[in-house]
Amino acid sequence: MSTAIKPRTNATASRWRALFSQNTAVALTYSLFGGFVERSLERFDELFEEDVMDEEMAKAFARARSDSKYASPNITLRPIINE
């Protein structure tokens, strides 16, 4: 009986090992690559996360307020219309 079970146990263990290594690989790939993508997209949040405007920006804004031609749009603005 033991000789009949042993091969099945080995096969089961082998399948479990394969499954475990596959899952580990998937999990590692996700955690590395997924984490990388997640962090890389944080660059789009930077402007929202700032609290105080940089001095150069403040100066540029002040200049735009005093000179109407500075930094004004050269295109016709067409608002997105809600249907």
Next chain:
Amino acid sequence: MTCSESGRLIAQQFTEDCILECSSFCCGTDPWASYLNEWISAKSPRNGALHSIRKYRTSVWLFRLDDETGEIVGYSSLGKTSWRWPNHYSERQEVWIIPALAVASKYHGQPPGNTYATQIMSSTLGEASRQGAEFVVLEADVNNHRALQFYDKIGFVTAYERTNKFNDHVKRLFIHLRDDN
């Protein structure tokens, strides 16, 4: 939603349901373009467009061809924040932000004249203006010459250059939409 009376593009509010369709969106292969591709197609609510909508209440629109294909030409986004300026002790003032705007590679420079990029920007700034924006701010990689040339043509001005925490060398640009004085 329609993109004004231009009749060329249809604007659609971006939602979670659009993500699958956006997975094939490609505005280029440069690093900054890859980030823009990832931003609009990110499935996790922890990053990308969905994250921006949920965390910062950003509005995101897809712009489609106004024909039977309805193909996605590009997208834009508009958010609002408040910064203290001119110094740490000043009152907060609202500033509008375009965190991401992109046109698919195959539509770059198309159609001649009033390009899709111009139409998308016109709609985005128009929406900002409608909401009462005085200043609209965005950033672009210093090596993204196509975008910088486009923003310059629109009227954006570079406030300064900086290196962000991701080691990107970017230009911070802004445009002035109304005079408060």
